[in-house]
Amino acid sequence: MNRFEFDAITSNLAEGSVKRACYVVREYIRCEKSGNLDMCAVSKEEFDSALDIILAFSYQTSDKDTLAEQWQCESDCRSNNRGFCKGEFQIDNARSRKLCKYYLDPDNI
Numbered sequence: 001m002n003r004f005e006f007d008a009i010t011s012n013l014a015e016g017s018v019k020r021a022c023y024v025v026r027e028y029i030r031c032e033k034s035g036n037l038d039m040c041a042v043s044k045e046e047f048d049s050a051l052d053i054i055l056a057f058s059y060q061t062s063d064k065d066t067l068a069e070q071w072q073c074e075s076d077c078r079s080n081n082r083g084f085c086k087g088e089f090q091i092d093n094a095r096s097r098k099l100c101k102y103y104l105d106p107d108n109i
Contacts, residue, residue, distance in 0.1 A: 005041065006042065018053060018054060021051075022050075024042045024047060024049075025054060027042050028042050028044070
């Protein structure tokens, strides 16, 4: 995504907010995985700052038993390309990976 699209998607989220930080981190990681960091809508500095925000919030709002459930998806969620999929932020005590219940496979419709 380009910077204009990123700014439009995050326009209602305050600078320094946890939700905006999630968008920054996801955008940077997508670019890094695809090898397109030069085309990324966010900078490395924005990514580092967003990580600090998310780490601080996560540490303060979780306890020793809080686990984030990791879904088994073949790629980024195909059901929602711009916003976050409902399955991206599931928290559960299950330690096994399973297919995300929100995963939409266009070949299986």
